[in-house]
Amino acid sequence: MRTPLDSPFSPGSDTVPQVWAGRTAQLSDWRDVVRPRRLAGLPERGRTILGEAGLGKSSLVRKIAADAARRGDWVTPQLRIPSGTDPLKRVAVALLDVARQAHLATSREKRIGTLLDRVEAVAAAGVSLTLREQQGPEPYSTLTELLVEIGRAAIRRGDVMVLIHIDEVQNIASEDALSQLLVALGDALTHEEDVEVPGGMLIARTLPLAVYLTGLPEFADMAGARKGATFARRFRTTTLGPLGDDDLASALQPFLVEGWEISDDREGATRVFMEPEARAAIVDLSRGEPFLFQLAGEQAWYAGTGDVITRDQVIRGWGGVRSEAAAHVERILARLPSREREFLEEMAGLEPADRTLTTIARKMGLRRGSDAGPTSQRLDSVRGIITRGKPYAFRHRAVEAYLTTYWPDPPAGDAERESTSAEGIG
Ligand SMILES: Nc1ncnc2c1ncn2[C@@H]1O[C@H](COP(=O)(O)OP(=O)(O)OP(=O)(O)O)[C@@H](O)[C@H]1O
Ligand SMILES: [Mg+2]
Incomplete structure (x- = not known):
């Protein structure tokens, strides 16, 4: 028996969904390009991942961060920037945390102690620090210094990356704050460190540091127009599109083949299956939108208790959220x-x-x-x-x-089908 408690679908949250679809290009960019290149000390730009609401920007980078954490990398949590707040404070706090992971705080070097104190001051005062302590270095250069120290610690440790994820970057309203943040991250990304290689020779390498920025497309204007070429040289921007129908279908394949395993209190583990027609209906209704995919899946799961998710359940479940699905698209249009x-x-x-x-x-x-x-x-x-x-x-x-089209109403004929089968049940 399936209950809502077992549902693997997760609309409306940006945690990494259990039923994951596609985004293979971006995942492989992390696994095969960004991580190995930065670990090897090669230059590689930061990544900016933009897209309309609900396309899965936050989830994507959370999945990348989860992969990094599994490998033992030093990872910041998703640093969501609330509208109008000072991003430097947020980033400073997160970096102090990474510095602890890197055991920098236990360093007996006086220089590091003073640096950490300065970062504490940025964490407390943010950009406004510039106004208060005019003789000291700008907050951005303090952050860059700490990033460099963390990077050095990662090089000493070997085979470990530092990953920073800043989310909702379009909310950074202050031009000064945005500029300081981008310069701090960009300077750390391009920083070169001399390391000794076997044979005693010194070579320059970049830090094992990866930066992911995620947010709405408007960010491209904020960063692109004002910061121009420097930003583009330091960050590569991708705009996410919808998922392909084949990606969505593959994500549901486990339900068709071996069944989705859930634990059943009385009977131990059970598996929940899906009719091929149910999968086709979910894929059709989702229109490539990750959020709608999770919503359709969840509602189909809730629409019955049996071990097989049927097409009728998909259609019935969707009926209850069709206005929510419409509202999702209306919100995208309303923002334009x-x-x-x-x-x-x-x-x-x-x-x-x-x-x-x-x-x-x-x-x-x-x-x-x-x-x-x-x-x-x-x-x-x-x-x-x-x-x-x-x-x-x-x-x-x-x-x-x-x-x-008729969307989000299901294709004509389904309503009839559904009412007939509902009568059949009743
Ligand atoms: N690749 C994916 N496969 C399946 N579901 C996904 C995928 N990516 C995201 N989702 C689901 O889609 C929904 C929206 O994802 P997310 O919150 O990451 O979008 P977003 O682009 O960050 O949206 P916003 O602009 O509103 O912050 C979530 O419910 C998430 O679980
Ligand atoms: Mg998001």
């Missing part, structure tokens, strides 16, 4: 500047083959296609909601489905 929203709406109103810049612009009441150029460019390269191919197409499949 009105020009961008209007662009999407006019684009959705056209037949797929007619979705060209000129036609969309005309629909928007603009004279020339180029008048809508900047808007379409933002929707493509900053937000990843559309692709400017020939013709233009939607990349965000839930936005497309919401604007152009």
Whole structure:
């Protein structure tokens, strides 16, 4: 018997979900590029992972951090920056914690003791420290110094990485704070340390340090425009798109083949299976959205108690959350500047083959296609909601489905099917 207590689905939280789908490129970038290169002392940029709400940015980097922690790396917790707060304080506190993991505090070197005191001061006062202690170094350089010391400790330990994850970076409202933070992290990423190699020769190496920044696409404007080239040289930005249907289907494969194991108080371990049609329905309703995938899975799980999740249960479960699913997409649309929203709406109103810049612009009441150029460019390269191919197409499949189809209602026919089967049960 399955109960809500056993559900492996987790909508609405950014913990690492048990039913994990896709993101293989980003996971392999960490495992095969970032970690091995930085461990070897080679240069490798920090990573910025942006995307619309619910696409799984936080979960992705939490999964990477969990992998790092399992390997014994020194990892900060996910440092979520609440709106309007001072990120330097938050980062300083986290770094003091990593310094403890690295046993820096027990160092008898006086220099380290003074450095830790200065970082304590940043943790307490943040950016405003600049105003209060004008003779001392700027907070950012204090943070860089500590990062370098932690990195040195990691080199001495061998085979251990330092991983920093700062989340919701779009909330950093103060330009000064953002700039200090990016410079502190960037300087540590590019810092080169002379190490002695066998044979007594000195070679320069980078620190075994990885930095992940995650947040909404707006961050690209904040960091890109103002900090410009320096930021781009130090961080590589990826904009997440939706998950592929094949990724979602593979994630559910264990339910079809061996069953999902749950512990049953009375009978020991039991397994929960899923009809292939149930899986197809979950994949179809999710439209590549990780959040909706978790939501559909959870509701299907809740919709019955048997050992097999059926298609009817998926449809019935979804019925209870369809307005929540719609609200998810509405929130994404509501956050957009009105020009961008209007662009999407006019684009959705056209037949797929007619979705060209000129036609969309005309629909928007603009004279020339180029008048809508900047808007379409933002929707493509900053937000990843559309692709400017020939013709233009939607990349965000839930936005497309919401604007152009019956979705989030299940396809016609399912409602009937469901009511017939519900009668059958009753
Ligand atoms: N790769 C994945 N496979 C399956 N589920 C996922 C995956 N990534 C995220 N999820 C689920 O999707 C939901 C949203 O994920 P998450 O909170 O990480 O998104 P986000 O992009 O950080 O959103 P926000 O912008 O609101 O912070 C969570 O319920 C999470 O469990
Ligand atoms: Mg998040």
